[in-house]
Amino acid sequence: MTQHSGAQSDVFVPTGKLQFGVFFQGVNSGTIWKAAESGSQTDFESFRRIVQTAERGLFAAFFLGEGLRLREHLGRPHALDVVGRPDAQTMLAALASVTTNIGLVATQNTTYNDPADLAHRLSSLDLISRGRAAWNIVTTDNAWTGANFRRGGYLDHADRYRHAEAFVETAKRIWDSWETAEGPAGRVLHEGQHYTVDVTPRLPRSAQYRPVLFQAGDSPEGRDFAARQADVIFSAHPKFDAAVEFRKDLVARSLNAGRGANAVQIMPASEFILAPTADEAAAKKEWVRSLQIGPQQAVAYLEQFWGRELSAYDPDGPLPEIDPVVEETSETRGSGFHGAKARQLADQWRAEAKDKGLSIRQFVTSRTARVDATFTGSYSAVADQLAEYARVGAVDGFNISPWLIPSGLDDIVNHLVPELQERGVYPTEYRGSTLRENLALATPVRSVEAARAL
């Protein structure tokens, strides 16, 4: 198996290459459902088409998010955004039978899963897909989500990474405990503050040894966690200068964690709005934005932060002059609610909107559209831009969220990928059949003795 020359070295070495992943969002306002060509977010055929298009474009990985409770708005499920998605691993197991090379990444929460059960299911996916599974590790800390689970809301915010790390270590021990020829090496025990695990692992290792680990947190704790545990970090810093900064920071943290400078790869979340010419791309961007954030969505977005109904406000007028509800009530939950910080946030936003002369709709569009994460332009101009990322090693690739399902990757695969290949910065074939091979990651070999000693 190949690996970066710098994986064990203390000097970062750019590979000069990029790889793509696709993040089938399935939910939220980034996915356009109002256009004539918008398909279903839940039909299997939508997933099949996206993943097969991605594989045709030699994408390294196909990502699915995880939902554990529907977002609510003023005490009820949110009416305006795309909502509803299948279980990640079940869908990926199905997609494994209609693909051969692309990696299959399941976002799975460490808080509302049991380590032995999740490790077994991920290992199953890895075997069923013949070495293509990955786990995007995320954490939750809120009791609101816990209302759907046996343990309820048991974890403090401060504990979530400590808990996640114990969880991941336990999963790794389960995966590492079965060497190819020897069978299971015995029980894996873990006794922690929040749970106890006593399990005899049942599955052999896969063609890629064990699932690849992705991580998406961005706080200092999240970055350190990724530097210690992950193979790939799914970052929020796609802009060139920020990406270079993030690389520096992550290399330092990786070295600090005793790993090589290239040990953790970086794939920022991104969105592409492409056309043959710059003008066409700019026009397309206007169209995309108008469909992503309609007038009702703009007002509803503010309602999440204000904690109260704002339907009397004109989406094309200024931000509401009334103040948010500050108490943390059970009215509004989900991605937005900031409780006591809400009033301060409202003041700040009103000032910003006034300063820039933005209406509610314009302001919300500027906040919600992935401004940093969007590459807009002609195929060749964007390819030039990306080639520069590859040259300096700002990132290892991009994790693309298509704004249209199921045709949203077509222009990327048909036009952008060939341009990148011409520039020598994108693969022209899959290196191998496992995700670890295709990402050029080192094999995490551990002896039975080492696994036992953990």
Next chain:
Amino acid sequence: MSTTEEHATEAGHTGFLAIELDGAGWDGGDFASLAEAVLAVESAGFHAATFTDAPVAGRTNALQRAAYAGPVTRSIALVPEVDTVHTEPFHVSTQLASLDYVSGGRAGWIATAAESPEAAAAVGRSDVTGAALAQEAAASIEVSRRLWDSWEDDAVIRDVATGRYIDVDKLHHADFETPADFAGAGYSVKGPSIIPRPLQGQLPVLAAASLVGEGQVSADGVDAVLVTAPTPELLAAEIRDVRSRLGAPVAVVAELDVVLDSRGLAAADRAAGSESGRARYAGTAAGLADLLESLLVEADGVRLHPASLALELDELSRLVLPELRRRGALRAPVPGGTFRDLLGLTRPASRYTDSSAATAAGN
């Protein structure tokens, strides 16, 4: 024999055949792949494939194996065992609903509840035993069913004029709580589900007949039961017994181990070994056809557990199933049919449909 045929024809009650695919193992066992194995049983004419989830070394998650089989098959129902005791009901419900999506409405669920100190220790719980097992199973089935109903069928409206993707009046909190006398640690599930209602509305739920009945999982909670007897001779009597105990709405599926004369090897020589507790037929393909024909008069279906998937499937597909079709004992596969269709079940409305209509009317 003629009375048999008359009964089958009159009642329009020909049966179906399921096959336990576990012999295929995670990599297909004798087959090159799980996809090849499931395609082989589909083209042999089986109506359903089941996937065991017992904690055996080398065996991957049953639900994922069923999901993998979904896109490569067209008519066969895919029915994994999923434990109800040491799993998270919310996850189980979502996974099963997703299986229904990836299989085009051909998913089912064998809800299991077995005493297992190992499974309990793996998730850090104390062992669940006796009557508490059935209580856990009943709770898990009820949570899943509520979550499957929590999105009404027409909840996704995609109404461009109002900007609404869903009609929030058609999404419901499941608000499940374990009963007051629950033996294990009680819990609640809020809902709604994170995935729209399964294609079948409700997936058919199967369970061992020994788990269903008074004081256990109620007969209303399941759509079919799996009936086991120690010998083929006792199986028909046991089926009649279960049917009279549980009543007509519950379909009955008989369990049968099968070892056939195959590739020059006598079944009798191959039959030695593992004891499953199930009735076992060992012998010729013709003898099996006779036995299945008689069982399908009593049962709605029979699930076969072949000693070796590859060896038995050879005989089953060449000799046994064609003969049963010739005799009119097997239901014709319905192209594009759901598992509910196979079991003769209609697609139910969401339990919340009426209440929301009433609420809307009240407003």
